[in-house]
Amino acid sequence: AQKVTQAQTEISVVEKEDVTLDCVYETRDTTYYLFWYKQPPSGELVFLIRRNSFDEQNEISGRYSWNFQKSTSSFNFTITASQVVDSAVYFCALSELDSSYKLIFGSGTRLLVRP
Amino acid sequence: DSGVTQTPKHLITATGQRVTLRCSPRSGDLSVYWYQQSLDQGLQFLIQYYNGEERAKGNILERFSAQQFPDLHSELNLSSLELGDSALYFCASSARTSTDTQYFGPGTRLTVL
Numbered sequence: 001a002q003k004v005t006q007a008q009t010e011i012s013v014v015e016k017e018d019v020t021l022d023c024v025y026e027t028r029d030t031t032y033y034l035f036w037y038k039q040p041p042s043g044e045l046v047f048l049i050r051r052n053s054f055d056e057q058n059e060i061s062g063r064y065s066w067n068f069q070k071s072t073s074s075f076n077f078t079i080t081a082s083q084v085v086d087s088a089v090y091f092c093a094l095s096e097l098d099s100s101y102k103l104i105f106g107s108g109t110r111l112l113v114r115p
Numbered sequence: 116d117s118g119v120t121q122t123p124k125h126l127i128t129a130t131g132q133r134v135t136l137r138c139s140p141r142s143g144d145l146s147v148y149w150y151q152q153s154l155d156q157g158l159q160f161l162i163q164y165y166n167g168e169e170r171a172k173g174n175i176l177e178r179f180s181a182q183q184f185p186d187l188h189s190e191l192n193l194s195s196l197e198l199g200d201s202a203l204y205f206c207a208s209s210a211r212t213s214t215d216t217q218y219f220g221p222g223t224r225l226t227v228l
Contacts, residue, residue, distance in 0.1 A: 033214060045205060045219035047117070091158065100171035101214055102148070102160040103207075 004094050006106035013082055014114050021077045021109045023092030029053075032096040034068065034075045035103065040088040048090075051075065082113045118142065119220035121206050127226045133194040136223045140187055140208030146170070147189040148209070148217055149181055153202040164189055196227045 003026040013019045025034065036048040049059065051068050059066045063080045079086055089110045093103040118141035128134055140147050149161040160173035164183035175181075178196075183189040193200060203222045209215035 035216070037219070043203065043224070044117075044221045045207075047216060047218055050216050095214070100163070101212075102163065102171055102173055103150070103158075103217060104160075105158040107157050 004092050004104055004106035006090075006092055006109050008109045009107070010110040010112070012112045012114065015084060016081050017113075018078060018080050019082050019111065019113075021079075021090050021092075021111065023075045023077065023106060025073050025075065025092070025094045027073075027094060027096050027098070029096040029098050032094060033101075035093040035095065036066070036075075036077050037091045037093060037105075038088045039091065039108070045091070048077075079111075082111075084113050084115055087111060087113045117218040117220065119206060119208050119218055121204075121220035121223050123223060124221065125224050125226075127228065128196060129228055130196055130198060132196050132227075133192065134196065134225065136191040136193070136204055136206075136225075138189045138191070138206030138208075138220055140189070140206075141218055144208035144210050144218075145187065146209045146211065146215070146217075147183055147187070148207040149175075149189070149191050150205040150207065150219075151202045152205060152222070153199075158205075161191070193225070198227050201225055201227045 005024045032053045038046045065078045067076045089108045091108045092106045095101045120139045122137045145166045148163045152158045161175040163171040181191045205222045207217040207219045209217045
């Protein structure tokens, strides 16, 4: 069955530290999509990145980078030189044909960046 | 700002009542999705509409219903409300197919007293 696991419930770091948020997924589909969303304290869900299952290239966007490894069914998210504004809940999500491409979310990781 | 709008932002009502949540998708998007975020269930997919037609259904209660209108805005109707229906309800939209990225609105926080 399709599933997304974010084992880290809460992470606390000091500003400027690097932090990696883990995401492990389960799917039987060969074509699927993976996402990260950010939910700041204000509550909205902000789209960060989308990858399809055929593209294992890592991606970097400013201080954010993502490491997709099909061999371990993982799609991890690293924030380099964290800032207080990065404090939020981060959700990993899976979308696949078997589930009509609805988003299946992990339980989220709450990141607290302390000054 | 994702371009998806939701009203109202907050809603407080009593058990047994009925409420309607409204969503306007991003300009040009044809698909609308509804999700519920609660403390015990996390973020869960409720229902999807594409160009006015229901496309996929998730864990949506029979007391809940939705529709998408010709102008593509959508409404989620929640009736016979219970305390457990208190949650943040999100609407998302995507361009055309279900494989496109879903962009979320700011959500409607429903409190049932």
